[in-house]
Amino acid sequence: MIAGLLQRYPQFIPMYQQLYEICRNIERVMELYSEELRILDRNTVQLMIDEMQDEINEQKVVLNQKDEQLFLQEQQLQTLKQEIESLKKQLTGL
Numbered sequence: 836m837i838a839g840l841l842q843r844y845p846q847f848i849p850m851y852q853q854l855y856e857i858c859r860n861i862e863r864v865m866e867l868y869s870e871e872l873r874i875l876d877r878n879t880v881q882l883m884i885d886e887m888q889d890e891i892n893e894q895k896v897v898l899n900q901k902d903e904q905l906f907l908q909e910q911q912l913q914t915l916k917q918e919i920e921s922l923k924k925q926l927t928g929l
Contacts, residue, residue, distance in 0.1 A: 841848050857863055 837851065841851060857867075
């Protein structure tokens with residue numbers, strides 16, 4: 836069947852020869868497979884790093900928002916303390 840295909844489509848002969856040689860040399864196939872796994876591992880690690888960085892950035896935004904809220908609450912507390920002191924002075928003055 837392959838011989839018939841190669842006779843009808845001779846442009847595939849070099850590709851078939853290369854494939855045949857790879858199949859004969861299983862060590863080369865394993866090297867290719869190992870290289871693909873290495874690339875996949877590298878890409879997986881990079882994806883995990885990118886996801887962690889995104890999470891860190893999101894946490895920074897949330898933390899900054901909470902810091903702003905805390906600052907505003909502290910300002911309100913100081914204002915209330917000043918008002919209380921002012922009212923105490925008014926009460927002692929009566």
